[in-house]
Structure formats: C-alpha cells, structure tokens
Amino acid sequence: MDETLREQQLRMTRFIRDPHANLPPPGIEARRLAVYRQLFLGNVQGLLAGSFPVLRATLANDLWQSLVEDFYACHRCRTPLFTEVAGEWVGYLESREDLPGWVAELAHYEWIETVLLLSDSTDPAHEPEGDLFNGVPLLSSLAMPLAYVWPVSQIGPGHVPQKAPGEPTLLLARRGADQKVYFSRLAPLAYALLVSLREQQISGREHLETLAELAGMEWDVLEPQATALLLDLKAQGVVLGTYSG
CATH class of the missing domain: 3.90.930.50 (Outer Surface Protein A; domain 3)
Known part of the structure; x- marks a missing residue:
C-alpha cells in the first residue's frame, strides 16, 4: 500500500476515533468528517444501548455520552466481533475506578444474559x-x-x-x-x-x-x-x- 495513502487513512481513523486529540486529515470537509464520526460512533452507541438498556436508562445522559466517547477513543478491543463488544465494555467500566461501584456491576449483570443467550458451549x-x-x-x-x-x-x-x-x-x-x-x-x-x-x-x-x-x-x-x-x-x-x- 502506498505509504501516503496509508498515512491518510490512519489520520482519518485517528480523527474519527478521537477528534479532540488528533488533527483532521487534509483535504476533507469538516462536514463530511462529522458524518463519518457520527456513523461510526453512532453504531457503537446503539450497540451498547441495546445491550445495556438498564444501565443506559439509569446513567445521566451526559455521563453515558462521555463514557461511550471515551470507550470509543481509548479502549482497544481485543476482538473484531460485534457480539463480544459488550464484554469489552464491561472490562472498560471495571477499569474506571472513578465511577460508582454499581456501574460496572450492573453492566456485568446485564452482560451475563447476553453471554448465556449466545453461548454454544457443550x-x-x-x-x-x-x-x-x-x-x-x-x-x-x-x-x-x-x-x-x-x-x-x-x-x-x-x-x-x-x-x-x-x-x-x-x-x-x-x-x-x-x-x-x-x-x-x-x-x-x-x-x-x-x-x-x-x-x-x-x-x-x-x-x-x-x-x-x-x-x-x-x-x-x-x-x-x-x-x-x-x-x-x-x-x-x-x-x-x-x-x-
């Protein structure tokens, strides 16, 4: 792959992941970048809200939004499978020592239902x-x-x-x-x-x-x-x- 193209792609993905810490790639309108940002972040938000409905409804909107954005920007998932992102979210919340203890425990409680529903263990x-x-x-x-x-x-x-x-x-x-x-x-x-x-x-x-x-x-x-x-x-x-x- 052409190194210039690779660098452009990396700059774009870094910016989409965390626009506050990374410069936007040159030559792309801010409006278009915002669309990409909302598309990718919105998918993660929807996935987490659907997997953790009680936690989503219990946390204040601002706190939920900031947690999802920080998770998206800073957490490095070890799986490419969407079905396992919920487990990554639980691990992320357990690492946040600044949160009330019930937050990570409630997330784990909700996650267990998904684990059992999807389990194919014998x-x-x-x-x-x-x-x-x-x-x-x-x-x-x-x-x-x-x-x-x-x-x-x-x-x-x-x-x-x-x-x-x-x-x-x-x-x-x-x-x-x-x-x-x-x-x-x-x-x-x-x-x-x-x-x-x-x-x-x-x-x-x-x-x-x-x-x-x-x-x-x-x-x-x-x-x-x-x-x-x-x-x-x-x-x-x-x-x-x-x-x-």
Missing part, C-alpha cells in the same frame, strides 16, 4: 441419573453463580442506592430449555455449593461435607438441607447429573 459426557452423592456432580455450562456487592437486580432509573448493603447479592443465572435466561436469588449455602461444583471435581458428599465444615456446622445438622438443595438443583437442570467414567 457439556462433557455425563450420566443424567448418576449418584449425585457418591459420584461427581456436573454443573451445567449454562448456569452461573454470581456475587455482587451492589443489589444489581434492583437498580434502575430512579432507584440507585447511595451505599452498598451489608450483605452481597447472590444470584443464579441460567439458560432454560426454552432458550430464555432466568435469574434467581441464592442463599449463601446454595451459592457456596454452586461455586464449589464449578471449581472442584469431587463427590457430592465431599462438596457438602466441606461446606458444612466451612459453615462451622455439624454434618448431621446440615445434611438434610444440603441434600435437598443438591436434588433441587438437579430438578432445575442446573446440575445435569454426574461425570462419566
């Missing part, structure tokens, strides 16, 4: 009717335990807490057989069990006994509740069965 071979207590339970790849400092499921226009509550918000996000994503609240024991299932391949009984020890409870006391919880997760399709082999 689960390993397993026994649907396997022994959940003596075998190794398998957590569905379409089920995610989530923990937030802020009550993300309650935040929205007109309702932004001034400080984080004393207890975390524990949620289960899962994609059902109808291809819809559902969120439900989790008790601390259920959340701890799901995290344990995700991180360790041990028997169901070992999972539950470890949780009893961490909770400072006798196994005989916790066993009925923990057993019922594991069976309920299986009934919901959150636990698929046990690993094969």
